[in-house]
Amino acid sequence: MIRTLWFYIVLFFTTILHASAAIIAGLFHVKHRVGGVYDWSSTDWSRDILSAAGTPVVASGLEHIPRDQPVMYASNHSSMFDVWALFATLPGSVRFVAKRELFRIPILGRAMLAVGHVPIDRAARKSAFEAYDEAARRIRGGTSVLVFPEGTRSPTGELLPFKNAPFGLAIAAQVPIVPVYVHHTFEILPKGGWRLRPQPIRLVVGPPIPTAGLRPENRERLREEVRAAMVALQAQAR
Numbered sequence: 014m015i016r017t018l019w020f021y022i023v024l025f026f027t028t029i030l031h032a033s034a035a036i037i038a039g040l041f042h043v044k045h046r047v048g049g050v051y052d053w054s055s056t057d058w059s060r061d062i063l064s065a066a067g068t069p070v071v072a073s074g075l076e077h078i079p080r081d082q083p084v085m086y087a088s089n090h091s092s093m094f095d096v097w098a099l100f101a102t103l104p105g106s107v108r109f110v111a112k113r114e115l116f117r118i119p120i121l122g123r124a125m126l127a128v129g130h131v132p133i134d135r136a137a138r139k140s141a142f143e144a145y146d147e148a149a150r151r152i153r154g155g156t157s158v159l160v161f162p163e164g165t166r167s168p169t170g171e172l173l174p175f176k177n178a179p180f181g182l183a184i185a186a187q188v189p190i191v192p193v194y195v196h197h198t199f200e201i202l203p204k205g206g207w208r209l210r211p212q213p214i215r216l217v218v219g220p221p222i223p224t225a226g227l228r229p230e231n232r233e234r235l236r237e238e239v240r241a242a243m244v245a246l247q248a249q250a251r
Contacts, residue, residue: 016067017209023065031058032124039127045156047106051128055107059097067211068201070098074218074246077191078104083157084191084221085183087239089247090161091170092198098214099159099195109159110148110179129156145182152186162239170199172247175240180232189221190239194246217246 035054045051063070078084086107088099100107113132116122126132129151133144148158160182162175183190196215202208219242227235 014208016211017207020062020066020209024062027058027061027065028121031055031061032120035124035127036120045106045129052106054124054128055100059100062097063094063101063214066094066201066209068094068098068209068214070102070214070216072102072216072218075102075104077218077220079189079191079221080104082188083152083155083186084189085152085179085186086157086159086191086193087162087179087243088159088193088195089167089172089243090163090165091167091195092202092204093166094198094201094214095161095195098198098216099193102216103157103159103193106156107159108148108151108156109161110144110182112165131158142178145178145185148182149186152182152188158182158186162236166204167199168204170203172240172243175236177232177236180235180239181229183224184227184229184232184235187225187227189223190235191221192219192239192242192246193217194219194243194250196247196250215250217250219243219246 031054034050038050043050086103088095108129108131110131110133113134116125116132131144131148152158160179162179163173164176167173194217197212198214201210201212222239222242
């Protein structure tokens, strides 16, 4: 209980600090650069939270990530700790495509917009396609994007079926997809839970899957290829 209480105290104050920094930088039109205030507001925020929770990240396969171009990361999703583990570990500038409801959270939502995360309203088909178009522009501009192909947090910790749209995004941007599997976050804090069960987080990165030359009609095949890669990473993590 003491660890859980400390986690929520740190979560509150570090969120205010880092969100405020991003909002102020946005108000003053500070330019985005790798390692700048917008990247710091995500990575340092995440590291503070992981440290307070007592959940260090043990990563493997980071050498698979291309360092000379942006990519699209595709990760499983069963806990908010997935987000923090990924931001704390993945290199360079990373933004994610997230449900619009998160952007309505006071302070945090405004900071997310300042940083450059992309809101998506999956209930509105036209709006969702516009969000993926915006994400494709971010990628072509040199920023890597993180997506959760399951579309929501898994209520059991097991992989859910994948949506097609993220793979259309990767094909539109013509960038490799880097599959990532994050393990143990469901046990730490599942969807709807509040009490922590701290343990190390295992993060496994697989080789990039190319999309060069693929067309929109290839997205289902690409989806299945990425899912198979993630199932293999899941077995490796376990």
